Amino acid sequence: MRISAVLCGFVLTALLGLAGCATPQRATPAATSSLYDRLGGMPAITAVVDDFVGNLATDPRIKAKFANADMPRLKTRLVEQICAGSGGPCTYSGRDMKTAHAGMAISNDxxxxxxxxxxxxxxxxxxxxxxxxxxxxxxxxxxxxxxxx
Ligand code: HEM
Structure with a gap:
Protein backbone atom coordinates (compact mmCIF):
# COMPACT_ATOMS: atom_id res chain seq x y z
CA MET A 1 0.00 0.00 0.00
CA ARG A 2 1.24 3.47 -0.87
CA ILE A 3 2.27 5.64 2.05
CA SER A 4 0.14 8.55 0.77
CA ALA A 5 -2.99 6.37 0.83
CA VAL A 6 -2.28 5.21 4.36
CA LEU A 7 -1.58 8.78 5.48
CA CYS A 8 -4.71 10.03 3.82
CA GLY A 9 -6.85 7.48 5.62
CA PHE A 10 -5.13 8.14 8.91
CA VAL A 11 -5.35 11.91 8.73
CA LEU A 12 -9.00 11.86 7.70
CA THR A 13 -9.84 9.37 10.41
CA ALA A 14 -8.10 11.51 12.99
CA LEU A 15 -9.56 14.81 11.80
CA LEU A 16 -13.01 13.82 10.72
CA GLY A 17 -13.75 10.62 12.57
CA LEU A 18 -14.27 8.80 9.31
CA ALA A 19 -12.29 5.88 7.93
CA GLY A 20 -11.31 6.48 4.33
CA CYS A 21 -11.04 9.16 1.68
CA ALA A 22 -14.12 8.28 -0.32
CA THR A 23 -16.70 10.13 1.76
CA PRO A 24 -15.09 13.19 3.33
CA GLN A 25 -18.08 15.33 2.33
CA ARG A 26 -20.15 13.54 4.98
CA ALA A 27 -17.99 15.00 7.70
CA THR A 28 -18.84 18.68 7.34
CA PRO A 29 -19.16 20.51 10.69
CA ALA A 30 -22.91 20.82 10.19
CA ALA A 31 -23.23 17.06 9.91
CA THR A 32 -21.11 16.17 12.90
CA SER A 33 -21.75 18.81 15.56
CA SER A 34 -24.68 18.74 17.96
CA LEU A 35 -27.81 20.75 17.33
CA TYR A 36 -26.82 22.72 20.44
CA ASP A 37 -23.56 23.82 18.81
CA ARG A 38 -25.21 24.53 15.47
CA LEU A 39 -27.83 26.70 17.15
CA GLY A 40 -24.98 28.76 18.59
CA GLY A 41 -24.85 27.39 22.13
CA MET A 42 -26.11 29.13 25.24
CA PRO A 43 -25.92 32.78 24.03
CA ALA A 44 -28.05 32.03 20.95
CA ILE A 45 -30.54 29.82 22.82
CA THR A 46 -30.96 32.44 25.55
CA ALA A 47 -31.51 35.22 22.99
CA VAL A 48 -34.10 33.17 21.08
CA VAL A 49 -35.96 32.16 24.26
CA ASP A 50 -36.01 35.76 25.55
CA ASP A 51 -37.62 36.88 22.34
CA PHE A 52 -39.93 33.86 22.20
CA VAL A 53 -41.26 34.39 25.72
CA GLY A 54 -41.86 38.03 24.79
CA ASN A 55 -43.95 36.81 21.84
CA LEU A 56 -45.96 34.48 24.10
CA ALA A 57 -46.80 37.29 26.50
CA THR A 58 -48.13 39.52 23.71
CA ASP A 59 -49.69 37.03 21.28
CA PRO A 60 -53.46 37.68 21.41
CA ARG A 61 -54.08 34.00 20.60
CA ILE A 62 -52.46 32.73 23.80
CA LYS A 63 -51.33 35.58 26.08
CA ALA A 64 -54.23 34.97 28.48
CA LYS A 65 -52.73 31.58 29.29
CA PHE A 66 -49.54 33.28 30.50
CA ALA A 67 -51.22 36.06 32.49
CA ASN A 68 -50.37 34.51 35.86
CA ALA A 69 -47.21 32.70 34.81
CA ASP A 70 -43.79 33.23 36.33
CA MET A 71 -42.14 34.35 33.09
CA PRO A 72 -38.51 34.57 34.34
CA ARG A 73 -38.80 30.98 35.63
CA LEU A 74 -40.44 29.84 32.39
CA LYS A 75 -37.55 31.40 30.45
CA THR A 76 -34.97 29.60 32.58
CA ARG A 77 -36.74 26.27 32.17
CA LEU A 78 -37.19 26.68 28.41
CA VAL A 79 -33.50 27.48 28.00
CA GLU A 80 -32.58 24.40 30.05
CA GLN A 81 -35.02 22.24 28.10
CA ILE A 82 -33.80 23.37 24.67
CA CYS A 83 -30.16 23.18 25.74
CA ALA A 84 -30.53 19.66 27.13
CA GLY A 85 -32.76 18.47 24.27
CA SER A 86 -30.35 19.68 21.61
CA GLY A 87 -27.36 17.90 23.14
CA GLY A 88 -25.98 20.77 25.23
CA PRO A 89 -24.42 20.64 28.71
CA CYS A 90 -27.61 21.36 30.68
CA THR A 91 -30.01 19.49 32.91
CA TYR A 92 -33.71 20.27 32.71
CA SER A 93 -34.90 20.98 36.24
CA GLY A 94 -38.60 21.56 35.57
CA ARG A 95 -41.64 19.34 35.70
CA ASP A 96 -42.50 16.88 32.94
CA MET A 97 -44.69 18.38 30.22
CA LYS A 98 -47.88 16.56 31.25
CA THR A 99 -47.65 17.72 34.86
CA ALA A 100 -46.55 21.26 33.97
CA HIS A 101 -49.54 21.81 31.66
CA ALA A 102 -52.18 19.85 33.56
CA GLY A 103 -55.47 21.71 33.97
CA MET A 104 -54.53 24.44 31.47
CA ALA A 105 -57.02 23.21 28.83
CA ILE A 106 -54.54 23.89 26.01
CA SER A 107 -55.93 23.34 22.48
CA ASN A 108 -54.15 22.26 19.31
CA ASP A 109 -54.62 25.78 17.91
C1 HEM B 1 -43.67 22.46 22.65
C2 HEM B 1 -44.48 23.25 23.35
C3 HEM B 1 -44.22 23.65 24.78
C4 HEM B 1 -43.09 23.51 25.54
C5 HEM B 1 -41.75 22.92 25.11
C6 HEM B 1 -43.37 24.06 26.84
C7 HEM B 1 -42.48 24.10 27.88
C8 HEM B 1 -42.77 24.51 29.15
C9 HEM B 1 -41.89 24.44 30.27
C10 HEM B 1 -40.47 23.92 30.23
C11 HEM B 1 -42.53 24.94 31.35
C12 HEM B 1 -41.98 25.07 32.78
C13 HEM B 1 -42.33 23.87 33.59
C14 HEM B 1 -41.90 24.02 35.03
O1 HEM B 1 -41.63 25.12 35.50
O2 HEM B 1 -41.83 23.00 35.74
C15 HEM B 1 -43.85 25.33 30.91
C16 HEM B 1 -44.79 25.91 31.70
C17 HEM B 1 -45.92 26.53 31.22
N1 HEM B 1 -46.40 26.45 29.93
FE1 HEM B 1 -45.57 25.42 28.42
N2 HEM B 1 -44.66 24.51 26.86
C18 HEM B 1 -45.20 24.28 25.63
C19 HEM B 1 -46.48 24.61 25.23
C20 HEM B 1 -47.32 25.45 25.93
C21 HEM B 1 -48.55 26.01 25.42
C22 HEM B 1 -49.12 25.73 24.02
C23 HEM B 1 -49.04 26.82 26.40
C24 HEM B 1 -50.28 27.67 26.41
C25 HEM B 1 -50.84 28.16 25.33
C26 HEM B 1 -48.15 26.73 27.53
C27 HEM B 1 -48.31 27.40 28.73
C28 HEM B 1 -47.52 27.23 29.84
C29 HEM B 1 -47.78 27.87 31.12
C30 HEM B 1 -48.90 28.84 31.44
C31 HEM B 1 -46.77 27.43 31.98
C32 HEM B 1 -46.62 27.74 33.49
C33 HEM B 1 -45.62 28.84 33.73
C34 HEM B 1 -45.43 28.97 35.23
O3 HEM B 1 -45.05 28.00 35.89
O4 HEM B 1 -45.66 30.03 35.77
N3 HEM B 1 -47.11 25.89 27.20
N4 HEM B 1 -43.97 25.05 29.58
Missing amino acids: EFDALVDDLAKSLDKFKVPAREQKELLGILGPMRQDIVSR
Missing part, protein backbone atom coordinates in the same frame (compact mmCIF):
# COMPACT_ATOMS: atom_id res chain seq x y z
CA GLU A 110 -52.93 27.24 20.98
CA PHE A 111 -50.08 24.77 20.64
CA ASP A 112 -49.71 25.78 16.96
CA ALA A 113 -49.69 29.45 17.98
CA LEU A 114 -46.81 28.79 20.39
CA VAL A 115 -44.84 26.95 17.71
CA ASP A 116 -45.49 29.86 15.35
CA ASP A 117 -44.16 32.30 17.99
CA LEU A 118 -41.04 30.18 18.38
CA ALA A 119 -40.52 30.02 14.59
CA LYS A 120 -40.76 33.84 14.44
CA SER A 121 -37.97 34.15 17.00
CA LEU A 122 -35.84 31.53 15.23
CA ASP A 123 -36.29 33.48 11.97
CA LYS A 124 -35.44 36.74 13.69
CA PHE A 125 -32.15 35.30 14.92
CA LYS A 126 -31.48 33.75 11.50
CA VAL A 127 -31.44 30.14 12.67
CA PRO A 128 -31.21 28.12 9.43
CA ALA A 129 -34.17 26.02 8.23
CA ARG A 130 -32.45 22.73 8.98
CA GLU A 131 -31.80 23.59 12.64
CA GLN A 132 -35.32 25.01 13.02
CA LYS A 133 -36.74 21.77 11.69
CA GLU A 134 -34.61 19.69 14.06
CA LEU A 135 -35.60 21.76 17.07
CA LEU A 136 -39.28 21.62 16.19
CA GLY A 137 -38.83 17.89 15.66
CA ILE A 138 -37.75 17.63 19.30
CA LEU A 139 -40.51 19.86 20.70
CA GLY A 140 -43.36 18.80 18.37
CA PRO A 141 -43.93 15.34 19.92
CA MET A 142 -44.55 17.05 23.29
CA ARG A 143 -47.95 18.10 21.89
CA GLN A 144 -49.54 14.88 23.08
CA ASP A 145 -48.63 15.66 26.70
CA ILE A 146 -49.51 19.37 26.51
CA VAL A 147 -52.75 19.56 24.52
CA SER A 148 -55.72 18.50 26.61
CA ARG A 149 -58.80 19.66 24.71
Whole structure:
Protein backbone atom coordinates (compact mmCIF):
# COMPACT_ATOMS: atom_id res chain seq x y z
CA MET A 1 0.00 0.00 0.00
CA ARG A 2 1.24 3.47 -0.87
CA ILE A 3 2.27 5.64 2.05
CA SER A 4 0.14 8.55 0.77
CA ALA A 5 -2.99 6.37 0.83
CA VAL A 6 -2.28 5.21 4.36
CA LEU A 7 -1.58 8.78 5.48
CA CYS A 8 -4.71 10.03 3.82
CA GLY A 9 -6.85 7.48 5.62
CA PHE A 10 -5.13 8.14 8.91
CA VAL A 11 -5.35 11.91 8.73
CA LEU A 12 -9.00 11.86 7.70
CA THR A 13 -9.84 9.37 10.41
CA ALA A 14 -8.10 11.51 12.99
CA LEU A 15 -9.56 14.81 11.80
CA LEU A 16 -13.01 13.82 10.72
CA GLY A 17 -13.75 10.62 12.57
CA LEU A 18 -14.27 8.80 9.31
CA ALA A 19 -12.29 5.88 7.93
CA GLY A 20 -11.31 6.48 4.33
CA CYS A 21 -11.04 9.16 1.68
CA ALA A 22 -14.12 8.28 -0.32
CA THR A 23 -16.70 10.13 1.76
CA PRO A 24 -15.09 13.19 3.33
CA GLN A 25 -18.08 15.33 2.33
CA ARG A 26 -20.15 13.54 4.98
CA ALA A 27 -17.99 15.00 7.70
CA THR A 28 -18.84 18.68 7.34
CA PRO A 29 -19.16 20.51 10.69
CA ALA A 30 -22.91 20.82 10.19
CA ALA A 31 -23.23 17.06 9.91
CA THR A 32 -21.11 16.17 12.90
CA SER A 33 -21.75 18.81 15.56
CA SER A 34 -24.68 18.74 17.96
CA LEU A 35 -27.81 20.75 17.33
CA TYR A 36 -26.82 22.72 20.44
CA ASP A 37 -23.56 23.82 18.81
CA ARG A 38 -25.21 24.53 15.47
CA LEU A 39 -27.83 26.70 17.15
CA GLY A 40 -24.98 28.76 18.59
CA GLY A 41 -24.85 27.39 22.13
CA MET A 42 -26.11 29.13 25.24
CA PRO A 43 -25.92 32.78 24.03
CA ALA A 44 -28.05 32.03 20.95
CA ILE A 45 -30.54 29.82 22.82
CA THR A 46 -30.96 32.44 25.55
CA ALA A 47 -31.51 35.22 22.99
CA VAL A 48 -34.10 33.17 21.08
CA VAL A 49 -35.96 32.16 24.26
CA ASP A 50 -36.01 35.76 25.55
CA ASP A 51 -37.62 36.88 22.34
CA PHE A 52 -39.93 33.86 22.20
CA VAL A 53 -41.26 34.39 25.72
CA GLY A 54 -41.86 38.03 24.79
CA ASN A 55 -43.95 36.81 21.84
CA LEU A 56 -45.96 34.48 24.10
CA ALA A 57 -46.80 37.29 26.50
CA THR A 58 -48.13 39.52 23.71
CA ASP A 59 -49.69 37.03 21.28
CA PRO A 60 -53.46 37.68 21.41
CA ARG A 61 -54.08 34.00 20.60
CA ILE A 62 -52.46 32.73 23.80
CA LYS A 63 -51.33 35.58 26.08
CA ALA A 64 -54.23 34.97 28.48
CA LYS A 65 -52.73 31.58 29.29
CA PHE A 66 -49.54 33.28 30.50
CA ALA A 67 -51.22 36.06 32.49
CA ASN A 68 -50.37 34.51 35.86
CA ALA A 69 -47.21 32.70 34.81
CA ASP A 70 -43.79 33.23 36.33
CA MET A 71 -42.14 34.35 33.09
CA PRO A 72 -38.51 34.57 34.34
CA ARG A 73 -38.80 30.98 35.63
CA LEU A 74 -40.44 29.84 32.39
CA LYS A 75 -37.55 31.40 30.45
CA THR A 76 -34.97 29.60 32.58
CA ARG A 77 -36.74 26.27 32.17
CA LEU A 78 -37.19 26.68 28.41
CA VAL A 79 -33.50 27.48 28.00
CA GLU A 80 -32.58 24.40 30.05
CA GLN A 81 -35.02 22.24 28.10
CA ILE A 82 -33.80 23.37 24.67
CA CYS A 83 -30.16 23.18 25.74
CA ALA A 84 -30.53 19.66 27.13
CA GLY A 85 -32.76 18.47 24.27
CA SER A 86 -30.35 19.68 21.61
CA GLY A 87 -27.36 17.90 23.14
CA GLY A 88 -25.98 20.77 25.23
CA PRO A 89 -24.42 20.64 28.71
CA CYS A 90 -27.61 21.36 30.68
CA THR A 91 -30.01 19.49 32.91
CA TYR A 92 -33.71 20.27 32.71
CA SER A 93 -34.90 20.98 36.24
CA GLY A 94 -38.60 21.56 35.57
CA ARG A 95 -41.64 19.34 35.70
CA ASP A 96 -42.50 16.88 32.94
CA MET A 97 -44.69 18.38 30.22
CA LYS A 98 -47.88 16.56 31.25
CA THR A 99 -47.65 17.72 34.86
CA ALA A 100 -46.55 21.26 33.97
CA HIS A 101 -49.54 21.81 31.66
CA ALA A 102 -52.18 19.85 33.56
CA GLY A 103 -55.47 21.71 33.97
CA MET A 104 -54.53 24.44 31.47
CA ALA A 105 -57.02 23.21 28.83
CA ILE A 106 -54.54 23.89 26.01
CA SER A 107 -55.93 23.34 22.48
CA ASN A 108 -54.15 22.26 19.31
CA ASP A 109 -54.62 25.78 17.91
CA GLU A 110 -52.93 27.24 20.98
CA PHE A 111 -50.08 24.77 20.64
CA ASP A 112 -49.71 25.78 16.96
CA ALA A 113 -49.69 29.45 17.98
CA LEU A 114 -46.81 28.79 20.39
CA VAL A 115 -44.84 26.95 17.71
CA ASP A 116 -45.49 29.86 15.35
CA ASP A 117 -44.16 32.30 17.99
CA LEU A 118 -41.04 30.18 18.38
CA ALA A 119 -40.52 30.02 14.59
CA LYS A 120 -40.76 33.84 14.44
CA SER A 121 -37.97 34.15 17.00
CA LEU A 122 -35.84 31.53 15.23
CA ASP A 123 -36.29 33.48 11.97
CA LYS A 124 -35.44 36.74 13.69
CA PHE A 125 -32.15 35.30 14.92
CA LYS A 126 -31.48 33.75 11.50
CA VAL A 127 -31.44 30.14 12.67
CA PRO A 128 -31.21 28.12 9.43
CA ALA A 129 -34.17 26.02 8.23
CA ARG A 130 -32.45 22.73 8.98
CA GLU A 131 -31.80 23.59 12.64
CA GLN A 132 -35.32 25.01 13.02
CA LYS A 133 -36.74 21.77 11.69
CA GLU A 134 -34.61 19.69 14.06
CA LEU A 135 -35.60 21.76 17.07
CA LEU A 136 -39.28 21.62 16.19
CA GLY A 137 -38.83 17.89 15.66
CA ILE A 138 -37.75 17.63 19.30
CA LEU A 139 -40.51 19.86 20.70
CA GLY A 140 -43.36 18.80 18.37
CA PRO A 141 -43.93 15.34 19.92
CA MET A 142 -44.55 17.05 23.29
CA ARG A 143 -47.95 18.10 21.89
CA GLN A 144 -49.54 14.88 23.08
CA ASP A 145 -48.63 15.66 26.70
CA ILE A 146 -49.51 19.37 26.51
CA VAL A 147 -52.75 19.56 24.52
CA SER A 148 -55.72 18.50 26.61
CA ARG A 149 -58.80 19.66 24.71
C1 HEM B 1 -43.67 22.46 22.65
C2 HEM B 1 -44.48 23.25 23.35
C3 HEM B 1 -44.22 23.65 24.78
C4 HEM B 1 -43.09 23.51 25.54
C5 HEM B 1 -41.75 22.92 25.11
C6 HEM B 1 -43.37 24.06 26.84
C7 HEM B 1 -42.48 24.10 27.88
C8 HEM B 1 -42.77 24.51 29.15
C9 HEM B 1 -41.89 24.44 30.27
C10 HEM B 1 -40.47 23.92 30.23
C11 HEM B 1 -42.53 24.94 31.35
C12 HEM B 1 -41.98 25.07 32.78
C13 HEM B 1 -42.33 23.87 33.59
C14 HEM B 1 -41.90 24.02 35.03
O1 HEM B 1 -41.63 25.12 35.50
O2 HEM B 1 -41.83 23.00 35.74
C15 HEM B 1 -43.85 25.33 30.91
C16 HEM B 1 -44.79 25.91 31.70
C17 HEM B 1 -45.92 26.53 31.22
N1 HEM B 1 -46.40 26.45 29.93
FE1 HEM B 1 -45.57 25.42 28.42
N2 HEM B 1 -44.66 24.51 26.86
C18 HEM B 1 -45.20 24.28 25.63
C19 HEM B 1 -46.48 24.61 25.23
C20 HEM B 1 -47.32 25.45 25.93
C21 HEM B 1 -48.55 26.01 25.42
C22 HEM B 1 -49.12 25.73 24.02
C23 HEM B 1 -49.04 26.82 26.40
C24 HEM B 1 -50.28 27.67 26.41
C25 HEM B 1 -50.84 28.16 25.33
C26 HEM B 1 -48.15 26.73 27.53
C27 HEM B 1 -48.31 27.40 28.73
C28 HEM B 1 -47.52 27.23 29.84
C29 HEM B 1 -47.78 27.87 31.12
C30 HEM B 1 -48.90 28.84 31.44
C31 HEM B 1 -46.77 27.43 31.98
C32 HEM B 1 -46.62 27.74 33.49
C33 HEM B 1 -45.62 28.84 33.73
C34 HEM B 1 -45.43 28.97 35.23
O3 HEM B 1 -45.05 28.00 35.89
O4 HEM B 1 -45.66 30.03 35.77
N3 HEM B 1 -47.11 25.89 27.20
N4 HEM B 1 -43.97 25.05 29.58
